[in-house]
Structure formats: structure tokens, C-alpha cells
Amino acid sequence: MHRNLEYICKNFSALRYLILLITILGLSSSLQAQIAVTDTITGGSYTLDLPGDVKDMIDKTTATKCYRPPTTNTPIRSEPETPENFDPCAQNNKVNGFKIQVMYTKDRNAANRSRAEFAAAFPDLVPTLEYSQPDYRVMGGDYFTKRSAAADLARVKRKYPGAFLVQWRVYCRRAK
Numbered sequence: 001m002h003r004n005l006e007y008i009c010k011n012f013s014a015l016r017y018l019i020l021l022i023t024i025l026g027l028s029s030s031l032q033a034q035i036a037v038t039d040t041i042t043g044g045s046y047t048l049d050l051p052g053d054v055k056d057m058i059d060k061t062t063a064t065k066c067y068r069p070p071t072t073n074t075p076i077r078s079e080p081e082t083p084e085n086f087d088p089c090a091q092n093n094k095v096n097g098f099k100i101q102v103m104y105t106k107d108r109n110a111a112n113r114s115r116a117e118f119a120a121a122f123p124d125l126v127p128t129l130e131y132s133q134p135d136y137r138v139m140g141g142d143y144f145t146k147r148s149a150a151a152d153l154a155r156v157k158r159k160y161p162g163a164f165l166v167q168w169r170v171y172c173r174r175a176k
Contacts, residue, residue, distance in 0.1 A: 089172035097170035098149050100125070102160040103138040111136035121159055125152060126174065142170035149176070 038045045089095075103114040111129055115138050118127045125140035140156070143149035149165055156163045 092172055094169040095144075095172045095175070097168065097175050098141075098143040098146055098165045099128070099139040099168040099170060100141045100149065100153055100156050100163055101137055101139045101166045102156065102163045103136075105136050106134055108136055111138055114138045118160075122152075122156065125156070137166075139166065139168065142175040144170075144175050152176075 036045060036047050102118055103111060105111050105114075115127045115129050118125070118138060118140055122140060126142070127138060127140040130137040130139060141149060141152050143152075143165075146165055153163065153165060
């Protein structure tokens, strides 16, 4: 008998916590709330089971901090207004674009000869000789995009099969 009483006393604290846990779970299940949520990206939906006080806190935070689009019927402009005489080249003389490179060498004389040949063969594409120590590049044409350079690149490749496009700063007013 004495042993049973000792066993009950030792395990009473564990038994007390177990009863408390069962009571809390039983009470909290009656305070549950369900939230149905639709995912804005995939369009799927799911349901959250939350305690009631958590749901109230989420609703309050959502109401105060989440963006709500204006309910007025004001049309939204798709593009910013630009003046009719807007000139994108007025502020920047050079912009990022593409050039056709036909030669890359360390020999300045060979680069100058290649530049002169390129100018004679393609007078509409202004050739440039760029020096970046210790190399020289012979390039021609000024293009905003690869697509705008495609026709001229095909024409240049007939004479210079190794020609290719390089990203480079180009003169805005000359670029195609």
C-alpha cells in the first residue's frame, strides 16, 4: 500500500500536466476558426484552421497594413506622357548598343589597313579603330539592338567571315 501511494505521489505532477493539456486542447478546439484562402499566383485554394484570437489578429493586421486598390473609376495610364518633340539622344551622346567587330590585333599598322579596307567596302558603316592596351579593334556601324544590326552583319560577313557583334558604346544619333 505504501508503495502504491509513493508511485501515485511521484507521478501526480505528470498526471496533473496531462489533465491540464487535455483540458486546454478540449477548450481550444471549441475556439477554432477556419480561414479559406485563395492563392493569387496559382489560383489554388486552401483552408487554415486557427485559434479564434489568431484569426482576429490576422484580420485586424490585414485591415490596417495591406494595400487596398482605390475604388474610384479613374483610368490607369499605360505609358507616361512624353512631349512630341522628345529626343532621347539630347542628353546622352553615346548609349549602350552594338558594333560589328571585324579585326582584333596588336599590330597598329594592320589595324589601320583593315580600317581603310572596311571604309572602302562599306562606306555607310563608319569604321572606328579602338585601342585598349595592348590591342586594337576595328569596328563599324552603330546599332541599338542585335536585330537592327543583323542585316548589316550578314553583309559584312561576306567579306569578313570572322565578323561578329560586340556590345559597345555607340553614337546615339548614328545608331540604327
